[in-house]
Every structure is written in C-alpha cells, then in structure tokens.
Amino acid sequence: xxxxxxxxxxxxxxxxxxxxxxxxxxxxxxxLALGAGAAVTAALLNLQVDAKxxxxxxxRAFGPNVVIGPREAVDSDGPPHFLDESMLKQLPDGNDGxxxxxxxxxxxxxxxxxxxxxxxxxxxxxxxxxxAGFFHVPLGPSSVVPAALxxxxxxxxxxxARRCQVGQKVATILELRxxxxxxxxxxxxxxxxxxxxxxxxxxxxxxxxxxxxxxxQALLAxxxxxxxxxxxxxxTPQQIQDQVARxxxxxxxxxVRPIRQFTEGEAKIYGRISGLLAATVVMVLLLTSLCVxxxxxxxxxxxxxxxGLMKAIGxxxxxxxxxxxxxxxxxxxxxxxxxxxxxxxxxxxxxxQVFGVAAQPRLIVYPVAVALTMMVAILGxxxxxxxxxxxxxxxxxxxx
Amino acid sequence: xxLRLVADSFxxxxxxxxxxAAALSLGMxxxxxxxxxxxxxxxRLATEFRSLGANLLVTPEADxxxxxxxxxxxxPVNRGAYLPEADLPKLKTIFWHNNVMAFSPTLEVPVExxxxxxxxxxxxxxxxxxxxxxxxxxxxxxxxVRLPEGGSFVTxxxxxxxxxxxxxxxxxxxxxxxxVGRNFAKKNAxxxxxxxxxxxxxxGEGLRLTVTGVFSSGGRExxxxxxxxxxxxxxxxxxxxxxxxxxxxxxxPEDDFARRDPKTMKAxxxxxxxxxxxxxxxxxxxxxxxxxxxxxxIRRVAEGEGxxxxxxxxxxxxxxxVALLAAALAVGASSAASVIERRTEIGLxxxxxxxxxxxxxxxxxxxxxxxxxxxxxxxxxGTVLARLLGQKIFGIAPAPSLLVLVAVLALAAGVTLLGSAxxxxxxxxxxxxxxxxxx
Numbered sequence: 142x143x144x145x146x147x148x149x150x151x152x153x154x155x156x157x158x159x160x161x162x163x164x165x166x167x168x169x170x171x172x173l174a175l176g177a178g179a180a181v182t183a184a185l186l187n188l189q190v191d192a193k194x195x196x197x198x199x200x201r202a203f204g205p206n207v208v209i210g211p212r213e214a215v216d217s218d219g220p221p222h223f224l225d226e227s228m229l230k231q232l233p234d235g236n237d238g239x240x241x242x243x244x245x246x247x248x249x250x251x252x253x254x255x256x257x258x259x260x261x262x263x264x265x266x267x268x269x270x271x272x273a274g275f276f277h278v279p280l281g282p283s284s285v286v287p288a289a290l291x292x293x294x295x296x297x298x299x300x301x302a303r304r305c306q307v308g309q310k311v312a313t314i315l316e317l318r319x320x321x322x323x324x325x326x327x328x329x330x331x332x333x334x335x336x337x338x339x340x341x342x343x344x345x346x347x348x349x350x351x352x353x354x355x356x357x358q359a360l361l362a363x364x365x366x367x368x369x370x371x372x373x374x375x376x377t378p379q380q381i382q383d384q385v386a387r388x389x390x391x392x393x394x395x396x397v398r399p400i401r402q403f404t405e406g407e408a409k410i411y412g413r414i415s416g417l418l419a420a421t422v423v424m425v426l427l428l429t430s431l432c433v434x435x436x437x438x439x440x441x442x443x444x445x446x447x448x449g450l451m452k453a454i455g456x457x458x459x460x461x462x463x464x465x466x467x468x469x470x471x472x473x474x475x476x477x478x479x480x481x482x483x484x485x486x487x488x489x490x491x492x493x494q495v496f497g498v499a500a501q502p503r504l505i506v507y508p509v510a511v512a513l514t515m516m517v518a519i520l521g522x523x524x525x526x527x528x529x530x531x532x533x534x535x536x537x538x539x540x541x
Numbered sequence: 542x543x544l545r546l547v548a549d550s551f552x553x554x555x556x557x558x559x560x561x562a563a564a565l566s567l568g569m570x571x572x573x574x575x576x577x578x579x580x581x582x583x584x585r586l587a588t589e590f591r592s593l594g595a596n597l598l599v600t601p602e603a604d605x606x607x608x609x610x611x612x613x614x615x616x617p618v619n620r621g622a623y624l625p626e627a628d629l630p631k632l633k634t635i636f637w638h639n640n641v642m643a644f645s646p647t648l649e650v651p652v653e654x655x656x657x658x659x660x661x662x663x664x665x666x667x668x669x670x671x672x673x674x675x676x677x678x679x680x681x682x683x684x685x686v687r688l689p690e691g692g693s694f695v696t697x698x699x700x701x702x703x704x705x706x707x708x709x710x711x712x713x714x715x716x717x718x719x720x721v722g723r724n725f726a727k728k729n730a731x732x733x734x735x736x737x738x739x740x741x742x743x744x745g746e747g748l749r750l751t752v753t754g755v756f757s758s759g760g761r762e763x764x765x766x767x768x769x770x771x772x773x774x775x776x777x778x779x780x781x782x783x784x785x786x787x788x789x790x791x792x793x794p795e796d797d798f799a800r801r802d803p804k805t806m807k808a809x810x811x812x813x814x815x816x817x818x819x820x821x822x823x824x825x826x827x828x829x830x831x832x833x834x835x836x837x838x839i840r841r842v843a844e845g846e847g848x849x850x851x852x853x854x855x856x857x858x859x860x861x862x863v864a865l866l867a868a869a870l871a872v873g874a875s876s877a878a879s880v881i882e883r884r885t886e887i888g889l890x891x892x893x894x895x896x897x898x899x900x901x902x903x904x905x906x907x908x909x910x911x912x913x914x915x916x917x918x919x920x921x922x923g924t925v926l927a928r929l930l931g932q933k934i935f936g937i938a939p940a941p942s943l944l945v946l947v948a949v950l951a952l953a954a955g956v957t958l959l960g961s962a963x964x965x966x967x968x969x970x971x972x973x974x975x976x977x978x979x980x
Contacts, residue, residue: 166881166964166967170874170881173874177866177871181863188859199848199849200849202845202848203841204841269606270606271608287841310607314604314606315606341840342840343597344839348606400759400760401704401757401758401759401760402593402758403593404759405592405704406592409592410589410849413586413589416933416935417857417934420930420934428568428864428867428868431564431567432867434563434564487863495852495856495859
C-alpha cells in the first residue's frame with residue numbers, strides 16, 4: 142500500500158476525533174468502564190506490592206524469633222554458661238530497613254525478701270526467684286521484650302528509687318503491690334528496689350523479677366556477662382535464613398538458634414498470605430479484561446454503518462481497521478491515565494484502612510496499569526476484525 | 542405480546558445478548574470468587590496460625606514459684622502443686638469445645654543421663670563424671686482421650702507443637718520408649734534404637750528407655766528427652782498428675798471489649814463475651830472445668846495472631862469491595878450501552894403508542910432475565926474459580942455458600958437495573974419522530 146499523502150493523515154485524525162466525540166453519553170460509559178478497570182489494576186497492584194512488605198513487619202508482633210546463647214561446652218559442669226557482653230557490639234546495625242531489635246538477658250537465682258506487713262502481721266519472708274537482668278534496643282512497639290515490660294518502662298516516670306518489674310505470678314504468690322519495697326539478695330550482695338507489677342504475659346516471664354542489666358550483673362557478681370540475646374529478624378523466610386547464616390559467621394563463639402516455633406509458623410503463614418495476594422492479581426486481570434471488554438464490544442457493534450460507508454466510498458479495509466484500532470488505543474490511554482491515577486489514590490486510602498499506614502505509591506505501578514489497560518483495549522478491539530468482512534451494500538440495505 | 546417481544550429481542554440478535562451476558566457472568570464470577578474466599582479466609586488462616594502452637598497455658602493455681610530458666614524448671618519434684626490428668630476430658634465439654642484443637646499435659650524433671658559402658662547400644666551404664674543438665678519431659682504423643690459423652694479425641698505434643706520435626710518415630714504412649722533432642726543425641730552419642738539411662742531426683746533409681754526418634758524443636762527441649770507421660774508419672778511416683786498443660790484453641794482476634802475484666806461486666810455483656818471465642822473467654826471456661834488451675838493466655842502467640850489476622854481479613858475485605866465496585870461499574874456500563882443502542886426500537890414502540898412505563902417495563906424484564914442467567918452462570922464459574930484458588934492456597938476448597946448465591950443474584954439484578962435506568966430515563970423523554978428519521 143502506498144504511503145498515504147499528508148492531508149490524508151490529517152483526515153485520519155479528524156475522523157478519529159469525530160468518532161470519539163460523536164456520542165458523548167457513549168464516550169462517558171466507555172471511559173467509565175475503562176477507567177474502573179485501570180483503577181482496580183493500579184490499586185490492587187500497588188497494594189499487593191506493599192502488603193507483602195507490611196506483613197513481614199507485622200510479624201514483629203510475635204516478638205523475638207532468634208536466640209543467641211552460649212555454645213554448649215563439652216566438659217560442661219551444669220549451668221550457667223555465659224556470653225560476653227561485648228558481643229552486643231558485634232550485632233549488625235539494621236535489619237530490613239529498620240534498626241535491629243534485640244534484647245540481652247542475664248539470668249540467676251536470687252532470694253527475694255518481702256518486708257513484714259503490719260496489717261495482717263505477716264512476718265518477713267524470703268523466697269527464691271529467678272532474676273532477669275535485661276537490656277534492650279529499641280523501646281517501643283517493635284521492641285522484642287514482652288509488651289508488658291515495655292508498658293512498664295514507658296509509664297513509669299523518672300524516679301530516684303530503683304525499680305524492679307515483678308512478674309504477675311511472683312506478685313500474686315508473694316502478695317506484692319506496686320510501690321512495696323523489697324530486697325533482692327545473692328550471696329552477700331543486696332539490692333533494694335520498689336515493686337512495679339507487670340501484667341500477665343503467659344510465659345516464664347510471669348515468674349521472674351526484672352532488673353536493669355548493670356544492676357543485675359553487680360548483684361549476681363557476673364560483670365560484663367549475659368546469658369542470652371534475643372533478636373527479631375524480619376523479612377521473607379529466605380531473607381531470615383540468610384541473616385541467621387550471616388550471624389553465625391559473625392559470632393563464632395555463640396550458638397545462633399532460630400526459634401522454630403515462630404520462624405516456621407511465620408514462613409507458613411507468609412506463604413498462605415502471599416498466595417492470597419497472588420489470587421488478587423488473577424482477579425485484577427479478570428476485572429480489567431471485563432471492564433475493557435464491556436467498553437470495546439460496544440464500539441465494535443456500533444461501527445457497522447460507519448464501516449459500510451467508508452468502504453463504499455473506497456476506504457481500504459486496512460485503513461479502516463487502523464482507524465478503529467487508533468480509537469481503541471486512544472480510549473485505552475485516556476481511560477488508563479485517569480483510572481490509574483484514581484487507583485493510586487484508592488490504594489493509599491486502602492493501605493491506611495488496612496495497615497494504618499498509607500501504602501507507598503510505587504510509581505512503576507502507574508505506567509504498568511496504563512499499559513495493561515491500553516493493551517487489553519486493543520486486544521478487546523479484536524471483534525473489529527469482523528468489520529473486514531462487512532459488505533457495504535448489505536449494511537445499507539439494513540440487513541443485520 | 543409482552544412475552545413475545547422479550548423472546549424476540551433475545552432470538553433476533555443473540556450475539557448481542559450473549560456478549561452482555563458474558564460480561565455479566567465474568568463480573569459475577571469475580572465477585573463470587575472474591576466473596577467465597579473472603580468469607581472463608583478467616584477460619585482458614587486461624588487454623589493456619591495454630592501451626593504456632595499453643596496459645597493457652599494451664600498451671601496449678603496453688604503452685605510455688607517456678608524456678609524456670611530458658612524452659613527448664615529447677616524446682617525439686619516434691620515442691621509445687623500438680624493437677625489431675627483425669628479432669629482433662631472435660632476440656633472437650635466446654636462451650637467452645639469445637640475450638641479446642643489440641644492439648645497436651647506435661648511433667649518435667651531435671652535428670653542426668655548416664656554414659657553407656659562400651660558402645661551406644663550397650664546395656665550397662667555408668668554415672669557420668671560431669672553433671673549434666675538434661676531434662677526429662679513426660680508428654681503425650683498421639684494420645685487417645687475418652688470423652689465423657691462417648692467418642693474419643695486424639696491429641697498430644699504432635700498437635701500442640703507442630704513445628705517439632707522428628708527423625709524416626711514418636712514413642713508409643715504406653716511403652717518405655719522416648720524421643721531425644723538433637724543436642725542430647727549429639728552429646729551422648731545416642732542413635733535411634735539404642736537405650737538411654739536417666740537418673741533423676743531419687744538417687745539409685747534410674748529409668749531405662751529405648752530411643753525411637755531424634756527430634757529438633759529449636760528450643761531448650763533439644764537438650765532433653767521426651768517420654769510418655771505415664772512412664773514419667775510412674776517414675777516420679779506421681780500417678781495421674783501433670784504440671785503444665787498446653788492448649789491450642791481457635792480464637793477470634795481480641796478487641797477492646799474482649800480485654801475487659803469479666804468481673805466488671807453486666808449480665809448481658811458477660812453473655813456476649815462468653816459467647817464469642819475470644820482467647821480470654823476460652824481461658825475463662827477452661828478454668829471453670831479444671832478446678833485448682835491457673836489458665837494464662839500466651840500473649841506472645843495470641844496477640845501476634847490477633848493483629849495479623851485482623852489485618853489480613855481487612856485487606857481481603859477491601860480487595861473484595863474494590864472488585865465488587867469495579868465489576869458493578871463494568872456490568873452497569875455494558876447494560877447502559879445495550880439500552881443506548883436500542884433507541885430506534887424504543888422510538889418505534891412509542892410511535893406505535895406504547896407508554897414510557899410499558900417500554901421501561903419491557904426493557905427491565907429483559908435486563909432482569911439477563912441478570913439471572915448471567916448471575917447464575919457467573920456464580921458457577923466463580924465457585925469453580927474459588928475452589929481452584931482455595932485449593933491452591935490452603936489445600937482446602939471453600940464450601941459453596943447459598944448466601945453468596947443470593948448476594949450475587951441480587952447484585953447482578955441491582956446493577957443491571959441501575960445501569961439501564963439512567964439511559965431509560967433519557968429514553969422516556971425521546972420524541973419518536975426524530976429518532977425514526979435517524980437524527
């Protein structure tokens with residue numbers, strides 16, 4: 142086919158323009174359908190990218206998932222074994238874009254002396270209890286120490302008296318109240334402190350007494366030592382595995398142990414939820430093609446008379462087809478541009494509703510959504526192929 | 542005449558109607574799949590979260606303070622209280638008995654493992670030179686609990702701690718067998734099939750067990766030995782007693798209402814609270830059937846589960862809502878287009894004396910017929926899609942629900958009517974003459 146003359150190109154676009162604006166109501170309906178498709182594509186794709194990342198962060202709610210303890214000595218003489226405190230400095234700084242959350246503990250058995258009480262003439266009493274010296278970074282919702290302890294540290298203002306956080310079970314059995322002063326003794330060393338009762342956590346922490354690490358080290362006469370460290374590594378199961386391997390290389394003297402209960406459980410749940418999110422992609426594709434199909438079949442159906450006329454006055458089938466494909470592409474572009482923009486805002490709002498944090502709009506999603514809409518729009522114009530077989534005469538006679 | 546007109550419109554241009562019906566079915570299929578998966582996902586994920594193990598811990602109320610470091614209780618056997626094993630079947634009689642997925646009682650004691658004299662398979666053992674700090678845990682592996690109202694329930698550590706991986710086999714619940722932790726096996730050079738000899742708190746009296754498997758838990762248990770509860774009870778002369786009970790229950794994520802103290806609730810509030818499977822209300826009803834027990838929620842598991850479950854559910858509902866909206870828009874648009882297209886026909890009918898009402902009624906009947914056919918096909922397609930997705934993601938297909946069918950048909954009817962109502966309103970204002978002239 143010879144190259145069409147210049148004024149012919151002008152004619153081409155003029156026809157396309159007239160085709161588009163000829164029927165405002167129809168144009169609106171088509172753009173609505175295309176825009177809805179593009180919006181859904183953009184919103185769900187954006188949310189999908191974001192949701193996976195958010196979920197790995199949500200797993201922080203489970204607390205630590207890796208324990209670093211002393212390597213088992215072969216000629217062990219029973220507990221306790223210790224780690225050196227300096228090991229804390231060898232931990233990596235960050236993890237999955239956030240500061241690494243970790244806590245260190247020193248455990249020991251101490252005697253807890255409760256003062257005599259006048260009200261019911263209770264005599265002074267001494268009981269053995271587990272003391273947990275703790276040190277942790279950072280404080281706040283992503284902390285790895287039990288939430289009750291974080292609450293306790295955040296609520297209590299500065300005070301001159303030394304405080305010790307007493308597990309709920311200890312407090313119940315020893316009938317301790319907030320503000321009571323108790324004495325902790327180990328050998329001939331003694332620390333006096335004021336009781337702060339923790340709420341129940343359902344773990345061994347309920348029967349422990351917590352004290353800041355330096356004070357606990359002094360009381361137990363184990364300066365510079367810790368019993369174990371607890372870490373929260375986040376990321377996909379694969380990323381966590383890699384990080385554990387890296388930690389093992391970095392800390393040759395320690396035993397790095399993922400808490401399988403959480404690492405495996407999380408991996409399983411992560412897999413399921415990723416599956417769910419992948420299912421949304423299937424739905425997105427179906428919905429986009431549905432919306433576009435709804436729009437484009439109308440275009441194809443209405444064009445019979447136009448095509449008949451164009452052919453009758455000598456339009457080649459190819460050029461007529463190009464005309465309609467251009468129309469489809471333009472519609473897809475316009476619908477896609479508007480719909481995808483709406484979809485991005487939709488996903489920001491959805492992210493806020495679901496995760497409390499606005500989903501970060503990923504710019505890559507925008508062109509992908511527009512391209513997808515255009516592509517489906519052109520594919521949706523497939524029924525137009527039938528126009529090639531239209532015979533002008535029968536159209537004009539009004540035959541269907 | 543009315544029916545003939547409707548039938549005629551379907552037979553005269555079947556291709557057009559098929560296309561509209563196809564759009565409708567596709568839209569309704571997506572809605573059906575999204576709804577089915579969303580309705581099902583809460584239960585499925587809650588079950589999935591049970592792979593994190595127990596979320597409730599039962600201990601004796603009158604217990605002395607446990608001296609527990611990293612999972613090992615260093616208390617002497619004679620101190621502290623015990624709970625009777627005979628009460629356990631009652632766990633399956635509480636209001637939420639169907640939500641109790643598994644439970645397993647345990648009895649722990651620090652022991653010392655003796656070294657075999659000649660080879661790992663040797664029958665003679667000598668006291669080790671250094672003190673060991675092993676722990677012997679009595680537990681159920683796959684124990685059959687007879688329920689009071691007949692029937693039985695199989696549960697044990699395998700269910701409450703599903704992350705344990707056992708090489709070899711679990712022990713038989715009534716034999717003198719055991720499984721040993723990975724570290725224990727390495728340290729004492731124990732193989733599957735070889736005997737171990739443990740000496741506990743009573744000097745001179747040991748326990749000889751055959752190893753049936755080596756397990757890895759990733760916790761402190763890796764340094765210990767797990768044996769049938771009955772064997773450990775006999776050894777400690779505490780028949781029918783246990784010290785710790787792990788319960789794994791399906792729960793509903795806790796909200797502010799769930800966290801309130803049941804003692805401060807009014808009667809109707811208390812009823813609502815105890816009729817929701819919150820972890821705290823299940824704990825409360827367990828405490829009622831196990832006298833002398835202290836039931837604690839393992840916050841770490843329960844709260845993590847609650848927050849993630851809430852998020853994922855919200856996410857899925859949002860996605861469903863968006864899918865629903867988009868499908869409704871597309872279907873509405875296509876039915877609007879199908880009315881716009883028929884302007885000439887409407888003009889002709891009006892020219893022949895049909896009122897706007899009759900024309901509207903005729904078109905509405907057509908659209909409704911299309912909606913039910915398209916909705917029905919869409920529902921079946923969507924159910925298949927939901928089955929595929931459910932099978933792929935969770936291994937279990939969601940059960941088809943009548944509720945979804947009703948919702949889908951209602952939505953299809955509503956959307957097509959609404960979609961055609963707008964052009965119909967305009968059509969009712971048409972003057973027949975210009976339309977017929979082709980203007």
